[in-house]
Amino acid sequence: MKKKNWKRDDLIVRCLADSYLPIALVLGFYVILHGNISPGGGFQGGVLAASGVLLLYLGYGFRGAATAVNMERMHKLEAVGALAYVFFAMLGIFAGYNFCRNILWNSGNIGDLWSAGTISLMNYSVGFKVLTGVGFLLLLIISLLSTGEDHEHDGTIPTTEHEEGGAAK
Amino acid sequence: MTYEIFKHFPVLAIMCYFVGAFIVTLAGKRRMLRNVVAGAVMLISLSLLLSLVVPVMVDGQIITYWMGNWEPVEGYAIGIAIEVDALSLFFGLLVAIAVALAGFYSFRYITQDDANGPFFTLFLMLSGGVMGIVLSGDLFNIYVMLEVMTFAAVGLTAFRSWNPNAREAAFKYLVVGSIGSTCVLLGTALVYAQCHTLNLAQISAMLPGNMNPTMVFAFAMLFTGFGCKSFMFPFQPIAADAHGAAPSSVSVLISGVFTKTGVYGIIRVSYFLFRTMGLTSMQTLLVFIGCVSMFVCVTMALNQHDFKRLLAFHSISQIGYILTALGLCSALGIAGGLYHAINHTLFKGLLFLTAGAVLYATGTTYLEKLGGLARKMPQTAALFMVGAFSISGIPPFNGFASKWMIYQATYEKAAETGSIGYALVTVVCVVTSVLTLASFIKVGQSVFFGQLPLEYENVKETPLSMRIPMWIMAALCFLTGLFPDLMVEYLLGPATAAVLDTARYIDAAMGAGYAEIVANSTAYLAEPVLVFAGTWDPVSWLLLFVIVMCAVTLVSLAGRRSRGALTLADDAKHATFFGGEEAEFSHVASGDLFWGFKHNLRGYLNFMSRAHSGITNDYVVWGVCAMAVITVYCFIFM
Numbered sequence: 001m002k003k004k005n006w007k008r009d010d011l012i013v014r015c016l017a018d019s020y021l022p023i024a025l026v027l028g029f030y031v032i033l034h035g036n037i038s039p040g041g042g043f044q045g046g047v048l049a050a051s052g053v054l055l056l057y058l059g060y061g062f063r064g065a066a067t068a069v070n071m072e073r074m075h076k077l078e079a080v081g082a083l084a085y086v087f088f089a090m091l092g093i094f095a096g097y098n099f100c101r102n103i104l105w106n107s108g109n110i111g112d113l114w115s116a117g118t119i120s121l122m123n124y125s126v127g128f129k130v131l132t133g134v135g136f137l138l139l140l141i142i143s144l145l146s147t148g149e150d151h152e153h154d155g156t157i158p159t160t161e162h163e164e165g166g167a168a169k
Numbered sequence: 170m171t172y173e174i175f176k177h178f179p180v181l182a183i184m185c186y187f188v189g190a191f192i193v194t195l196a197g198k199r200r201m202l203r204n205v206v207a208g209a210v211m212l213i214s215l216s217l218l219l220s221l222v223v224p225v226m227v228d229g230q231i232i233t234y235w236m237g238n239w240e241p242v243e244g245y246a247i248g249i250a251i252e253v254d255a256l257s258l259f260f261g262l263l264v265a266i267a268v269a270l271a272g273f274y275s276f277r278y279i280t281q282d283d284a285n286g287p288f289f290t291l292f293l294m295l296s297g298g299v300m301g302i303v304l305s306g307d308l309f310n311i312y313v314m315l316e317v318m319t320f321a322a323v324g325l326t327a328f329r330s331w332n333p334n335a336r337e338a339a340f341k342y343l344v345v346g347s348i349g350s351t352c353v354l355l356g357t358a359l360v361y362a363q364c365h366t367l368n369l370a371q372i373s374a375m376l377p378g379n380m381n382p383t384m385v386f387a388f389a390m391l392f393t394g395f396g397c398k399s400f401m402f403p404f405q406p407i408a409a410d411a412h413g414a415a416p417s418s419v420s421v422l423i424s425g426v427f428t429k430t431g432v433y434g435i436i437r438v439s440y441f442l443f444r445t446m447g448l449t450s451m452q453t454l455l456v457f458i459g460c461v462s463m464f465v466c467v468t469m470a471l472n473q474h475d476f477k478r479l480l481a482f483h484s485i486s487q488i489g490y491i492l493t494a495l496g497l498c499s500a501l502g503i504a505g506g507l508y509h510a511i512n513h514t515l516f517k518g519l520l521f522l523t524a525g526a527v528l529y530a531t532g533t534t535y536l537e538k539l540g541g542l543a544r545k546m547p548q549t550a551a552l553f554m555v556g557a558f559s560i561s562g563i564p565p566f567n568g569f570a571s572k573w574m575i576y577q578a579t580y581e582k583a584a585e586t587g588s589i590g591y592a593l594v595t596v597v598c599v600v601t602s603v604l605t606l607a608s609f610i611k612v613g614q615s616v617f618f619g620q621l622p623l624e625y626e627n628v629k630e631t632p633l634s635m636r637i638p639m640w641i642m643a644a645l646c647f648l649t650g651l652f653p654d655l656m657v658e659y660l661l662g663p664a665t666a667a668v669l670d671t672a673r674y675i676d677a678a679m680g681a682g683y684a685e686i687v688a689n690s691t692a693y694l695a696e697p698v699l700v701f702a703g704t705w706d707p708v709s710w711l712l713l714f715v716i717v718m719c720a721v722t723l724v725s726l727a728g729r730r731s732r733g734a735l736t737l738a739d740d741a742k743h744a745t746f747f748g749g750e751e752a753e754f755s756h757v758a759s760g761d762l763f764w765g766f767k768h769n770l771r772g773y774l775n776f777m778s779r780a781h782s783g784i785t786n787d788y789v790v791w792g793v794c795a796m797a798v799i800t801v802y803c804f805i806f807m
Contacts, residue, residue, distance in 0.1 A: 079194040086188050092237065099180045100237040 017059025024052045032127030036116035042123045046130025053138045062142055074136040081129030088121045175224050176234050179253045179304045182217040182261070185210045186268075186297030193289045204276050207289045211272045214300070215265040218258065225258045226663045231677035233306070241679055246368035252306030254674055255663035259507060260303040260433050262660075266645075267425045267514050268296040270638040274522055275418035277634045278529060282416075288328060295321035295422055302430045306678060308357050308367045308442075311434070315353060315398065319346045322427055325419040326411045335414035338407075341785045345407045348792045349397025353434075356390035359383055360442070369441060370678030373671055377444040385807050388445060389800040391438045396795070399431025401492060402462040403791040405469075405485045406781045412481030417525025420477060424484040424521060425514035432491055432510060440668050446498045450806030453590075454799070455496030460597045463489030467604045468770065469777060471611070471763055476524045476534035479612060480517065483560060486601060487513040493594060494575045497582045504657060504665045505574030511660070512567040512649060516559035519642040523553040526631040526639070527616060536612065541621030545628040548636055550617040555643040557613060559650070561606035564710045567650030572602060574653075611762045 028049025035041035056065040092101030104117030114120065189210030196203040224230045232253040239248025253261070272292065279288050298318030305311050323346065327339030357367070363383055364372050376384065400408040408428075412420045439446045439455070446452065463486050470482035487509065494506030526549045527542065528534050543550035559566035562573075576595055583591035630636075649656055667674065675684040767774060780791070 076195055076197070079191040082191045083188065083195075086184055086191075090184075093177055093181075098235060098238045099177070099184070102237065 014059040017055045021052050021055045021059075024055060025049055028052070028131070029127075032124060032131075033113065035123040035127070036120050037111060037113070042126030042128075043130050046127045047134050049127075049131045050134035050138060053135045053142075057138075057142050065139060065142060069135065069139060071136060071139050074132045074139070078129055078132040078136060081125050081132060084125035085122055085129065088118050088125060091118055175221060176232050178217045178221055179232060179251050179261075180234060180236075182214045182265070183251075183297055183300045183304060185214045185217070186293045186300060190290045190293035190297065193293065194287075198286065203289055207272055207293060208276070210293065211265075211269040211296070214296075215269050218261050218265045221253065221258055222262070222659070225253060226255055226659055229255070229663065229666075231667075231674060233678045241368075241371075244371075244679065244683065246366055246371045246679065249310055250306035250368055250370070250678060251304055252370065252674070252678055253304055254677070255667040256433075256436065257303050259511070259660055259664040260429060261300060263429060263511050263514050264296065264299050264303060264426050267421060267518055268299075270518065270642055271418040271421040271425075271522070272296075274421075274525070274635050274638040275416070277632050278418055278525055279416060281529065282329065287324075288416075291321045291324045291328070292419070292422070294318075295325065295419075295427070299422075299426050299430055303433050306369050308360060308369060308372065310367075312350070312353050312357050315430070316350055318427065318430065319350055319398075322346075322411075322419075322423055326415045326423075328416055328419065329414070332414060334410075338410035338414040341407050341788060342411045344785050345397065345404060345788050345792055348789065348796070349394045349404075352390045352394030352397065352796060354394075356387045356394060359387035359390070363387070368678065369437065370675045370683075373441045373444065374675045374679065374684050376442060380443070380807065382804070384443070385803050386800065388438065388443045388807070389796075389803040391442075392435065392803075393796045393799050395431045395434030395438060396458070396799075397431070397792060398434065399428045399488055399492070400485050401431070401458050401488065402465060403795040404788075405462065405466055405482065406783075406788055406791075408485055409469075409473075409478050409481040409781075410783075412484070412521075413475055413478040417477070417521050417528060420481070420521040420524075421518040424481065425518045428484065428488050429510055429514065432488065432495070432506075435492070436495060436668060441671055441674065444671065445807065446496075448807065450802070452496050452498050454802060456493050456591075456594055459489045459491070459493030459496055460594055461489070462486065463493065463601045464597055465777070467601045467608070468774070469781070471604060471608045471766065472774065473608075474536050476527065476536055476539075476612065476616065477521070479536075479608060480520050480524060483520075483605060483608070484513070484517050486605065487517065487560070489601075490572070490575055490598065493598065494578060497578050497591075499578055499582060499585075500665055500669065501574060501581060502578035503668050504661045505571055505578050507664050508574055508653075508656060508661050509568075509571035512559065512571045512646070515642055515646050515649065516556045516566075516568060519552060519556040519639060519646060520560065522635075522639045522642065523549050523556060526552075526635060529631055529635065530628045531625055536615040538622065539616045539625075540619040541617070542625065542628065543617040544621060545625065546617075546630045549631055549639075552636075552639045552643050553613065553617060555646055557606075557609035559646045561609055562602045563606075564714070565647070565650055567646050570650045570653045570656075572598070607763065607766075614762060 028045045028047075028051070031038075031040035031045030031048055032042055033045075035045065053065055053069060056068055060068075089100045091103055092099055095101070095103040097103065100122075102117045102119045107117050108115035116123070189206055192206045193203050196206060221232070225232065232251075234251040234253075236249040236251070241247065272289075275288070275292065282288070295318055298314045298316075298321060301314035302311050302318065305314060323339050323343045326342050327335050329335045360372060360376075361367055363381075364375050366372060366375075380388075397404050408423075411423060415423060435455070439451060446455075466482045466486035466489065470479050470486065473479035473482060491506045491509050491513065494502045494509060496502075524534055526546065527539065530546060530549075531539060531542070533539065555566065559568040562568040564570075576598055579591055579595040579598060583589075583595065672684040676682065780787075
């Protein structure tokens with residue numbers, strides 16, 4: 001069977017990726033920020049924002065996506081997001097209540113963006129963790145999908161260097 | 170509340186593992202930092218749980234902790250609870266000890282691997298997931314933690330991804346483990362649809378006596394799901410594949426800790442949530458599954474050529490003991506089962522660690538290739554002997570103490586019910602124990618005794634940092650076997666009482682008197698009677714053994730009669746026609762040691778060989794068949 005020759009730098013696809021990328025990011029961050037007052041939340045918003053990685057891939061190919069986003073750093077930041085969640089949840093214990101307790105519960109009016117106290121902060125941490133985590137996963141899948149010949153023209157081949165056994169060794 | 174500070178400890182013990190896992194990710198390639206963080210969180214978690222022993226085990230408190238202070242409103246639990254009674258703490262302690270020892274062992278053990286960065290992240294995730302399951306008081310939380318645990322375990326099974334066996338085993342594990350998780354999720358959804366709550370205490374107050382067909386189905390699903398996690402009978406081939414491929418310190422966790430969550434789940438589901446354990450049909454089912462797992466896996470273990478696969482089958486065989494004992498639904502049986510659970514974690518952990526030491530030193534666990542390692546690794550051989558004696562139930566080690574209680578419990582059950590079946594169960598238990606000893610003779614003969622192959626002339630004893638955790642486990646094997654009375658008083662007694670006294674669990678979570686108001690019928694389960702009829706006394710047994718040894722020696726000495734020395738031809742060359750030529754290397758291969766046994770059981774073993782085909786589809790069919798059979802059984806008899 002004849003191999004399909006994908007032209008990654010197709011102008012139309014690139015223009016659409018350019019115009020949809022900000023929309024995806026804004027929608028994602030909107031859903032994360034409004035997790036306490038509207039449907040959605042950290043997880044859903046994080047996945048929406050992480051889909052920006054896919055748009056980058058469609059428009060600019062694997063190399064474009066991998067140069068725009070640092071995989072190693074994404075991987076580390078995911079752990080930071082998780083630690084931030086635990087920290088905000090722990091604030092409940094430090095304040096003399098239970099784990100996950102909302103200690104700023106009387107801040108803001110109901111319906112405001114800032115009205116859920118530490119629950120919002122925990123939600124943002126979840127959003128951050130999912131954004132980085134899913135983004136990293138997508139990049140990993142893309143890097144496995146893309147065949148070697150695409151990289152030949154690109155020069156550098158981004159590897160999964162977060163594993164010690166990778167090319168860094 | 171006198172112990173105000175203690176109520177935070179369970180949640181901190183769980184979160185410690187997760188925080189440690191994420192910090193380890195941040196540490197990246199800095200090995201020292203990673204080891205310090207991992208070691209610290211394991212020790213912190215262990216000490217947090219140890220400090221709970223006094224309030225929970227001795228004073229008999231039940232710690233109920235509502236996440237975010239969302240306490241029950243008008244008798245409905247709306248928040249997520251962490252509820253630690255003696256049973257939860259018992260399993261929690263077992264988990265923390267095994268995790269700490271396996272973790273300290275792996276610091277050195279995994280230095281041989283290239284990509285050891287993600288190891289501790291997954292390791293601590295697995296530990297945190299297991300800890301979350303045993304300490305949680307919420308059905309959906311248990312499911313979430315079950316998934317965390319399963320995926321971490323799958324990742325760790327495939328940890329040596331250069332090995333195609335590891336990748337294949339991980340895939341099988343993923344598929345079959347997902348069947349278990351799906352069953353648990355379906356059961357949880359059905360329970361939520363019927364009870365409108367996920368809190369374990371509230372469900373166990375509402376559910377018993379209100380069984381409708383939906384709930385019977387939910388019970389069958391939850392039972393199969395947790396059974397899959399404990400690798401009970403039709404699920405056992407996956408365990409063997411996974412253990413064979415995973416690093417040894419991970420096998421300790423999968424065998425000693427992961428399977429225990431299945432056992433814990435079965436206890437929670439059948440003694441607490443549905444309280445169906447009082448039904449004779451349910452007892453028969455659990456005892457039957459236990460006996461089949463026990464016997465099938467021990468005969469499979471006799472046929473193994475790989476050290477770790479053999480241990481894996483023994484692991485399921487011992488889980489069979491635990492399930493059998495729990496299925497008896499008597500205080501002695503439950504205590505014996507729990508005792509065997511902690512003993513199994515200790516001795517099987519020790520055996521897996523010695524297998525890891527052999528792998529670390531020689532690079533293989535293939536029984537036919539090894540031999541005579543006792544000369545090169547004397548301490549490892551001694552540790553292996555301790556583990557082998559414990560698992561085969563030789564006094565004074567712990568396996569004997571718990572097996573003794575199980576035999577006694579099955580026998581008492583037989584006397585009580587007057588059924589010949591339970592007497593047969595005792596026989597199966599004893600026969601399995603004998604076969605266990607036989608297969609460990611095989612391992613000892615193939616690995617540590619016999620002739621040392623030339624290629625292992627330069628093998629060295631394992632490093633001290635790997636031996637210390639093994640010695641601690643060996644010491645624990647010895648101590649838990651030597652003081653069964655103390656074990657019963659401080660650990661098993663409170664845990665058994667917690668299993669039988671559901672009303673206290675409910676009242677602790679939902680407020681005093683809740684169980685009486687809501688529960689319609691507690692008739693399913695017999696009244697909690699905690700009678701321990703005669704545990705064993707190590708001293709008198711030791712005396713008995715000394716006397717028997719003396720008697721045997723006397724008889725053999727008395728029977729000695731001189732028949733003259735054997736006279737052979739002067740040099741070995743001419744004795745060829747008498748004893749054959751002197752071979753350069755005559756190691757009895759492990760496959761040949763029990764050839765008579767294999768020959769006589771060839772019909773059964775041929776069937777088992779077809780059943781363990783290694784094809785994922787077959788294993789899935791086995792699992793689905795088990796699910797169908799259990800569901801039909803539950804619908805007929807409940």
